[in-house]
Amino acid sequence: xxxxxxxxxxxxxxxxxxxxxxxxxxxxxxxxxxxxxxxxxxxxxxxxxxxxxxxxxxxxxxxxxxxxxxxxxxxxxxxxxxxxxxxxxxxxxxxxxxxxxxxxxxxxxxxxxxxxxxxxxxxxxxxxxxxxxxxxxxxxxxxxxxxxxxxxxxxxxxxxxxxxxxxxxxxxxxxxxxxxxxxxxxxxxxxxxxxxxxxxxxxxxxxxxxxxxxxxxxxxxxxxxxxxxxxxxxxxxxxxxxxxxxxxxxxxxxxxxxxxxxxxxxxxxxxxxxxxxxxxxxxxxxxxxxxxxxxxxxxxxxxxxxx
Amino acid sequence: xxxxxxxxxxxxxxxxxxxxxxxxxxxxxxxxxxxxxxxxxxxxxxxxxxxxxxxxxxxxxxxxxxxxxxxxxxxxxxxxxxxxxxxxxxxxxxxxxxxxxxxxxxxxxxxxxxxxxxxxxxxxxxxxxxxxxxxxxxxxxxxxxxxxxxxxxxxxxxxxxxxxxxxxxxxxxxxxxxxxxxxxxxxxxxxxxxxxxxxxxxxxxxxxxxxxxxxxxxxxxxxxxxxxxxxxxxxxxxxxxxxxxxxxxxxxxxxxxxxxxxxxxxxxxxxxxxxxxxxxxxxxxxxxxxxxxxxxxxxxxxxxxxxxxxxxxxxx
Numbered sequence: 029x030x031x032x033x034x035x036x037x038x039x040x041x042x043x044x045x046x047x048x049x050x051x052x053x054x055x056x057x058x059x060x061x062x063x064x065x066x067x068x069x070x071x072x073x074x075x076x077x078x079x080x081x082x083x084x085x086x087x088x089x090x091x092x093x094x095x096x097x098x099x100x101x102x103x104x105x106x107x108x109x110x111x112x113x114x115x116x117x118x119x120x121x122x123x124x125x126x127x128x129x130x131x132x133x134x135x136x137x138x139x140x141x142x143x144x145x146x147x148x149x150x151x152x153x154x155x156x157x158x159x160x161x162x163x164x165x166x167x168x169x170x171x172x173x174x175x176x177x178x179x180x181x182x183x184x185x186x187x188x189x190x191x192x193x194x195x196x197x198x199x200x201x202x203x204x205x206x207x208x209x210x211x212x213x214x215x216x217x218x219x220x221x222x223x224x225x226x227x228x229x230x231x232x233x234x235x236x237x238x239x240x241x242x243x244x245x246x247x248x249x250x251x252x253x254x255x256x257x258x259x260x261x262x263x264x265x266x267x268x269x270x271x272x273x274x275x276x277x278x279x280x281x282x283x284x285x286x287x288x289x290x291x292x293x294x295x296x297x298x299x300x301x302x303x304x305x306x307x308x309x310x311x312x313x314x315x316x317x318x319x320x321x322x323x324x325x326x327x328x329x330x331x332x333x334x335x
Numbered sequence: 336x337x338x339x340x341x342x343x344x345x346x347x348x349x350x351x352x353x354x355x356x357x358x359x360x361x362x363x364x365x366x367x368x369x370x371x372x373x374x375x376x377x378x379x380x381x382x383x384x385x386x387x388x389x390x391x392x393x394x395x396x397x398x399x400x401x402x403x404x405x406x407x408x409x410x411x412x413x414x415x416x417x418x419x420x421x422x423x424x425x426x427x428x429x430x431x432x433x434x435x436x437x438x439x440x441x442x443x444x445x446x447x448x449x450x451x452x453x454x455x456x457x458x459x460x461x462x463x464x465x466x467x468x469x470x471x472x473x474x475x476x477x478x479x480x481x482x483x484x485x486x487x488x489x490x491x492x493x494x495x496x497x498x499x500x501x502x503x504x505x506x507x508x509x510x511x512x513x514x515x516x517x518x519x520x521x522x523x524x525x526x527x528x529x530x531x532x533x534x535x536x537x538x539x540x541x542x543x544x545x546x547x548x549x550x551x552x553x554x555x556x557x558x559x560x561x562x563x564x565x566x567x568x569x570x571x572x573x574x575x576x577x578x579x580x581x582x583x584x585x586x587x588x589x590x591x592x593x594x595x596x597x598x599x600x601x602x603x604x605x606x607x608x609x610x611x612x613x614x615x616x617x618x619x620x621x622x623x624x625x626x627x628x629x630x631x632x633x634x635x636x637x638x639x640x641x642x643x644x645x646x647x648x649x650x651x
Binding site: 050051053054055057058060061062064065067068069070071072073075076079086128131132134135136138140146149150151152153155156157158159160163164165166167168170172173174175177178181182189209212213241266270272273276277290291292294295298299304307308311314315318322325326 | 379386390396420463473476484488495521523525600604615618
């Protein structure tokens, strides 16, 4: 009795006269997520790009079509400076974490004692929220009581305390260092995972053939890790190209605009300058560059899939 | 369970799959040490030395700032404003933590953070489970295009989206509400959570679903009674990721919410940054407290770490 009741119920549901096709059913499953993406990403993105062609304010109603005027203003104005500073920040915050992360991955992969504990500890910088990274480095770089000044004075690298975050000459370097501290653990984890897929037999065979450590690094490790190295560099580059939090909290793009990147410039122009048209124009140019990077990334990951 | 029989063929790819799925230490445990007597690189003194040098230099860079965070948070307020700074506080003082927990403004930010992150986690798991399942177990035209679309949505700059997202939420009267924050956070968790869950659903054998279907279970019932219970660890992991995403967010909470609805990250910036003399011990103590839930979430999903992060990045 008890077993027949549910089974008959089930068969009635599946024998419904009109059953949705699998395609329609799958679409219904996708729908909530798709609606969110369209409402929160696609629609705002398109309208933001469209504002590039209008004179529009965040606080006043109405707008006026101005054609390419905003874009010309940006291109003849801050564009080259923003591009240069964004590139400096992005390249710095991609290469330094890569070098540190790779060195650590190689070291931990030799299975020195306590490698597992060390790996866990090294992840701390990557775990803390972005604003915490900013607070901490703001304190370290503090002009009057900062530990960075004390350290560098102690080893004789500087004569007097520096206001690292308030001098155009040093602010970008300070911001890059803070972001590097946050990013390298991710690089380490990814590269360590890659290193452990390199077949041991390759190293053993090469060692029997007389290849030294350095030779094996360049002839076995690097070629075997080509895929993962390309991936982490590309992803990190794309992320840093649009990084906002740490720069914004540490310097707000200052001093004298010396740490302004596309991300902080768009934000400042829209929410402190209230000039949506100008912000949209910076954003449009930024998006064109970013899309080029994403195309490279998609090509790259498709190639990885074929392998 | 049936894996035993497949072992010979599965062996060559097993280390790769393991590394992606369960963290990094398993692959090394797999190698049998006794059978490799001669070749271990770690036995060379030069390599050992280089390894330790790298660990000490990079480890110092990684951990000294963490020590400084901890030390400052325990330093008495009067001792912090000294140059050169005291590397070891003369007395351990809990006053920073005390004033932190008795500050009603901060408590309000904390409450907002918890509410918004928890709702984000639940909503994100719901939405991404359905989406991930549709990507995993159905084949239809446009599937690949949709998958790439979801993946690529994390590549769009948030600072730019906000330029008009702000006006969109304003038009619907959603500025300064939890709804605005939850909707935006959930959207940005989708790429990662959908990919994580798709990975989990991929491991559920089609035969199981087919058997349920033959027995007459509807497709929705298959999802709710078979697929989701089998993927419980994945759901938890995705939920924790979504929680952390909401917890850590700065730019959306800063822009879309006012002081009474703001979460901790922008709340702390408003409270401490830009004042004439920042209360550093208090700010460092607050930083530590904000980081704790993230650390706990991470420890509980460590084994999904590499898998979850690489999944969204490499699988098409």
